[in-house]
Amino acid sequence: MFARGENIIQLMERLAPKHYAVPDDKIGLQVGSVAREIRKVLVTLDVTQAVVEEAKSLGAELIIAHHAVIFRPLAHLRTDTPSGALTANLIKNDIAVYISHTNLDSADGGINDWMADALELNGRDVLEEVHTDQLYKLVVFVPESHHEAVKTALFNAGAGWTGNYSHCSFNIEGTGTFLPREGSDPFIGKQGSLTETKEIRLETIVPLSVRKKAIAAMLKAHPYDEVTYDLYAMDLKGRSFGLGRVGKLSEPETLDEFADRVKKAFDVPFVRIVGDGAKKIRKVAVLGGSGAKYMRHATFAGADVLVTGDIDFHTAQDALAAGMTIVDPGHHAEKIMKPNVAEWLTEQLARQGYKTEVVASAVDTEPFRLR
Structure with missing residues (x-):
């Protein structure tokens, strides 16, 4: 017996409830229909033409992605534009796309916890609260x-x-x-x-x-x-869920040693570093994706370093002047979600007796390359 699309979406929203997302985030079913049986699911960070071709070759009827296919309001749907051609390819091949973004970032056992696990952080707290239960x-x-x-x-x-x-x-x-x-x-x-x-x-x-x-x-x-x-x-406050995690390493490391840890943890070829390589690092703030605006949150939390992507020049200058240390592994470090979501969803479907297969995408959607 194969799971229906609605069953799979219910499981994803158990892992990452929609109300954990930041306001106006583009999440949920964005393309196609899930009102049918699903034999195969493809999990990816981004939906690109290469990922759609991968889904077609695998026979996947549903793509679960982290980054939205439709992010801005559509003025038109022209198939002679890259975004329009991508959507047309999905519709033509009857492939649905479901997005789990900041709700998966915020979720207990979601992206930021997986990143904290990879860095072996202990005693974690949420960096920025989004939702209190x-x-x-x-x-x-x-x-x-x-x-x-x-x-x-x-x-x-x-x-x-x-x-x-x-x-x-x-x-x-x-x-x-x-x-x-x-x-x-x-x-x-x-x-x-x-x-x-x-x-x-x-x-x-x-x-x-x-x-x-x-x-x-x-x-x-x-x-x-x-x-x-x-x-x-009740007036009693429940658990808080939100973006980023703050935790401690078991033993202090220099910034340069910690940068090597980040490279290995997120399987990236390089990291950008702001700060003195000899500085001792013990308390770490990590936030998947683009986290430049959370530098002050990391400082307030007492972190020795902020690990996040997409740090711009002026933010790096401000951090250096303030004595804040940053390690930037790139936005694509969030690819850690692919095997983790695939494994979690596979386990949940098996528990319910479904034969639906879940596959982590093998396509590298990192847009940058090094020379």
Whole structure:
């Protein structure tokens, strides 16, 4: 059985929810339709004509990319322009394109975490918050016989977390009353008879990001045909998600030694460096893509170095004057997303019994070359 396109998109939005994206980012389905079975998915950083030809040769019906195909508002769709010809090639060959951009940057276990993993950073924090998970208090009334089952289902669905503590709940014994009416299917009691039963009031915390999943798990584990529960918004702050990561190396390195680490981690032929090569580096800020405007965020976070792409001349001058160190591996370092997304999606599809194949693109979309 092959997954339908909608199933694959749901999985991608579990990894990188849309509300994690920065405002006005161009994400989601941009070309084609996913209302069909998908036999093969191609994961790429950019969608170029070479990538489309690769998708055609592989028989991929869906491309998942990081960078948008349609970024600016279209004034026309002319097939005699590069962008128009690219779109026409996709449509002609019935290949859909789905974009996961800053939401994949911000996601827990997304691009910035993969980059931090590659640099072996410990004790990480978010560099720039984009979204804070709203917390809710869930209260449900459960018969004693199913109390543990419902509680476990909620915890397994991601409920019960506060800070670094998991499996948090509060439980009070009491007496529930109800009168099953015509058409009901009571687990306890009989139609037409007022029933009293020992119940437990179970309270726990549910983040917005897992609210639907947690409620579905609770309802499935609960024995009643009509489940009584309440959901309250809380003032308590939930987890923060956002761009970039800040963490520490296990041992200090010189800037030049660290630059070699960056080259190896992101498989790039060179890096551009701002700062004294002998400077000791311990705390590192990393942000995939173009991160020049986050230099101040890195400084405020106490980072010794900012690792990001597309640093311009004047930003480099400002950084040097301010004593801030930068290592620029280029925007294309985000290619780290290709094998990671392909691996994650393959695992998720296999768990659900789908035979859909996911392939990381072998096309190098780096536009620069060295002489």
